């Protein structure tokens with residue numbers, strides 16, 4: 001599995017920890033964003049990761065900024081992206097099994113690295129349930145499509 005992983009300056013440390021642990025687990029990681037605290041604008045990184053997912057270069061995306069909020073808002077502007085801002089393990093499981101999220105966003109300044117890793121593994125180790133959740137996801141996609149017609 002290939003994971004596209006990006007951060008802004010608020011997520012550098014957490015991104016580095018997640019990158020190491022993902023690679024230890026055998027994931028291939030495409031990594032974006034600064035390696036130090038150089039200030040960057042989170043939408044610029046979010047769109048690169050989201051394009052990896054939409055274009056099939058990555059299976060899933062993980063975005064880290066200070067709170068995860070900006071990355072979430074930006075990622076969800078990309079058609080086809082279902083980004084989930086996560087801060088607990090139960091929601092991580094639900095984001096995969098119910099929402100079929102293809103990007104998760106995390107707060108580098110709000111989460112400890114161990115909790116963040118547990119969130120990531122709860123997300124990665126589950127699968128979409130389909131069924132009634134696919135029906136609901138299709139309705140979400142229909143909302144997106146209805147605003148792209150004009």
Ligand code: RB5
Nearest residue numbers: 010065066067068069070
């Ligand atoms: C950057 O200071 C901060 O605004 C950003 O990392 C993120 O938290 C935005 O939502």
